[in-house]
Amino acid sequence: MSALNEFQRRAVLMGFLDLHHRMSEMEALIARAGDPSPFSQTVPDLSPAEVEAVRGYFSRIRDTMLTFLRQQDIPVDVRRTSLRRTLLGSLQFLSVAAAELAPKRLAGYGPVSPSGAAQVTDVLRGLNQLIDELGARLRQGTG
Numbered sequence: 001m002s003a004l005n006e007f008q009r010r011a012v013l014m015g016f017l018d019l020h021h022r023m024s025e026m027e028a029l030i031a032r033a034g035d036p037s038p039f040s041q042t043v044p045d046l047s048p049a050e051v052e053a054v055r056g057y058f059s060r061i062r063d064t065m066l067t068f069l070r071q072q073d074i075p076v077d078v079r080r081t082s083l084r085r086t087l088l089g090s091l092q093f094l095s096v097a098a099a100e101l102a103p104k105r106l107a108g109y110g111p112v113s114p115s116g117a118a119q120v121t122d123v124l125r126g127l128n129q130l131i132d133e134l135g136a137r138l139r140q141g142t143g
Helices: 006-032 048-071 083-099 103-109 114-140
Strands: none
Touching: 006 048, 083 114, 103 114
16 A cells, blocks of 8 residues: 555656656666767766666666555556657657758858858758668568
8 A cells, every 4th residue: 555645656656757767868878888989979988897887776776666666556657669660750850950951051150152052962862861761671660
């Protein structure tokens, strides 16, 4: 029997989901830290032992949250979403972000030379083609 009312239980669950989300973002940072991408904004300055310690603490935090939820009879009621569907939706945001780099958008920062416009148009065409190809590849697996 829970010592919390329905609204308090819901608030605890939402808070725990927020904690989980934030830890997941940190775990993604750790996973990307070794990424050789020139666009990476983090320096991989944790030792393997430190990475394991962080992961261990995150696991203990999640275990503590689950134990409390069980003790309070709070079901872990989350809506699960297909990763494929999420990625396909996110690709739309990549297309929008790329569109913001179009020559007519860049003109808001000053005149764009014809050669500059042509170069930007070419790179955007290539980016959009890759985004479209990735979308097609992800859609191949949908039933």
